Amino acid sequence: MKVSRHVSSLLLASLLAAPSLFAQGAPAEPSAVAQPTASAAIPAPAQTQQAVDHAVGQEAKKVDIILPHISDSDEMDLPWPNAQGFRVVHLPHWAPIMIGGYALDMSPTKHVVMMIIAGLLCCVILISAAGAQGRHTAQGKAPKGFSGTIEAMVLYIRNEVILPAVGPHGERFVPYLLTVFFFILFANLLGLVPYGSTATGNISVTAMLAIIAFFVIEIAGMRALGKNYISTVFYWPHDMPLYGKLLMTTIMTPVEILGKFTKPFALCIRLFANMTAGHVMVLALISIVFTFGSVLIGIAPVAMAVGIMLLELFVAFLQAYVFTLLVSSFIGQIRTVEGH
Amino acid sequence: MLGGGPGIAADRHPPETLMRSSLLRSFALIALSPAALLAQEEASSTRPFMRPDTGLMVWTLIIFVILLFVLSRYAFGPLTRAVQARERSLQEAIDAANADRAAAAALLAEHQAAIEAARTDAQKLIAEGRAVAEKMRADLLEHTRKEQQDMLERARRDIEAEKDKAIAQLRKEAVDLALAGASKVIEQNLDSAKNRQLVESYLASIGSLKVTQ
Numbered sequence: 001m002k003v004s005r006h007v008s009s010l011l012l013a014s015l016l017a018a019p020s021l022f023a024q025g026a027p028a029e030p031s032a033v034a035q036p037t038a039s040a041a042i043p044a045p046a047q048t049q050q051a052v053d054h055a056v057g058q059e060a061k062k063v064d065i066i067l068p069h070i071s072d073s074d075e076m077d078l079p080w081p082n083a084q085g086f087r088v089v090h091l092p093h094w095a096p097i098m099i100g101g102y103a104l105d106m107s108p109t110k111h112v113v114m115m116i117i118a119g120l121l122c123c124v125i126l127i128s129a130a131g132a133q134g135r136h137t138a139q140g141k142a143p144k145g146f147s148g149t150i151e152a153m154v155l156y157i158r159n160e161v162i163l164p165a166v167g168p169h170g171e172r173f174v175p176y177l178l179t180v181f182f183f184i185l186f187a188n189l190l191g192l193v194p195y196g197s198t199a200t201g202n203i204s205v206t207a208m209l210a211i212i213a214f215f216v217i218e219i220a221g222m223r224a225l226g227k228n229y230i231s232t233v234f235y236w237p238h239d240m241p242l243y244g245k246l247l248m249t250t251i252m253t254p255v256e257i258l259g260k261f262t263k264p265f266a267l268c269i270r271l272f273a274n275m276t277a278g279h280v281m282v283l284a285l286i287s288i289v290f291t292f293g294s295v296l297i298g299i300a301p302v303a304m305a306v307g308i309m310l311l312e313l314f315v316a317f318l319q320a321y322v323f324t325l326l327v328s329s330f331i332g333q334i335r336t337v338e339g340h
Numbered sequence: 341m342l343g344g345g346p347g348i349a350a351d352r353h354p355p356e357t358l359m360r361s362s363l364l365r366s367f368a369l370i371a372l373s374p375a376a377l378l379a380q381e382e383a384s385s386t387r388p389f390m391r392p393d394t395g396l397m398v399w400t401l402i403i404f405v406i407l408l409f410v411l412s413r414y415a416f417g418p419l420t421r422a423v424q425a426r427e428r429s430l431q432e433a434i435d436a437a438n439a440d441r442a443a444a445a446a447l448l449a450e451h452q453a454a455i456e457a458a459r460t461d462a463q464k465l466i467a468e469g470r471a472v473a474e475k476m477r478a479d480l481l482e483h484t485r486k487e488q489q490d491m492l493e494r495a496r497r498d499i500e501a502e503k504d505k506a507i508a509q510l511r512k513e514a515v516d517l518a519l520a521g522a523s524k525v526i527e528q529n530l531d532s533a534k535n536r537q538l539v540e541s542y543l544a545s546i547g548s549l550k551v552t553q
Contacts, residue, residue: 067389072396074385090385105395109387112399119407126415133422140429154419174420175412183407204393208400 065290066283070201070276076110077195086195111199118186118199125150126182157181157324165328166335173331176216180209181324188275188316192309200319201275203268210268213327218260221334232337233257263330267323274319278312281305515546 080087091113096103132147143151162177163170184200191198199205222229235252237245285305289298387393526535 072387130419137422204396208397
């Protein structure tokens, strides 16, 4: 409702602004005509560029619209029926918890709130879907409606992504991996709604998710391999002479250990970078409008920003899927390592 | 101020662009609603972009673990159970349908066999009836022929008997005639007792002959 009103005001604005823009452009025209065309072609854009640079430089000192948007913050905007359409809410600041000599600041931030919202959305949607499906099944009816969609998603992730990648006895990992998928998905999608922000575009959040994944992978390896787990740390080729074994172990052990950390590290960076990049793109495109200060020029960037937003919507699903798939296949990999 | 554009424009042309700038502000709100942060830029409550934040990491861990517990207990478990129950009931329905189909096929085969048997019986009955009729006809024919034969035989015997009787009659007539004739002759020639005696003994021999016949 609100958005449609804004869109209509945007259309109205472009209609109203167009004549005045032409009026502004009119005085510039004679000067360009007065000069010889060949020489005018180069200096005129250069001048414009200079002016833009100047303006950008001025504004860049004053406002940075991109970083604050994608960074965490101690305050957040709530939709509010006032002239600005929002209200800044300062989140409480709690005294840091002292652990040993380290001060752990547990004050809630914008991204914490977003994560809690994402978690609550997950709970509400998935639990209500599960309840609805249970009722349908109890009544002997086929799955239907939104709960059917959720069930199809859960089943797809479970049967087509997790179970094939994890391999035999993968059932134990299904709840964790499904939680990863839906939590990341909802956190991603919350970044696309107005007043929202992307918790998964924060390196701390993705790092924690990667650390959890690291422990799940390694513990899965330990439980599946038993004492053979050590062979995933120390490389020990059995079909080589002793000097070969020593050589290979010396070279490969650091590689193996490094490999354990690069995988979660890549997970962390991939999710963070994907979520951040789209938002930076959208904001940069929107910034073009304000840089030029013209609605007419703004049409193309806004169209492109809409395209990027649609891409972002796809990426939100894709990255949740990719994270889940990769963690699943890492678990599958470590469980099928050839132990001797 | 939101962004640079409207601000600058308003500075340059204050009266005519006032409305435009307010419209632009509303446009900016939809495109960039969280970027309304800009208004509070000076307050600088923004946290450093790339610096890992242990508080946030702990928050992430807490939220994730709670979510994992709640979802696996109240969402994925029931959902999986519902799906499994449905799969089971579907499997049961399919099995039941298969069993029904097999039963129906067996029943059909049975009925077909019964129909086939009935048809064979009917054929047999017809064949039997035809055989009986045939036999009856043959018997009747045979009987008729025999009767005819019998009748013929009897007729022949009757004819034979009549013939014998006629012959005997004829012979007696002949004897009588001969005697009559002879008596006429003898009456004229001989009228002695000796002759008479001779004739009478002859007649007696004929009479005994007749009795023996």
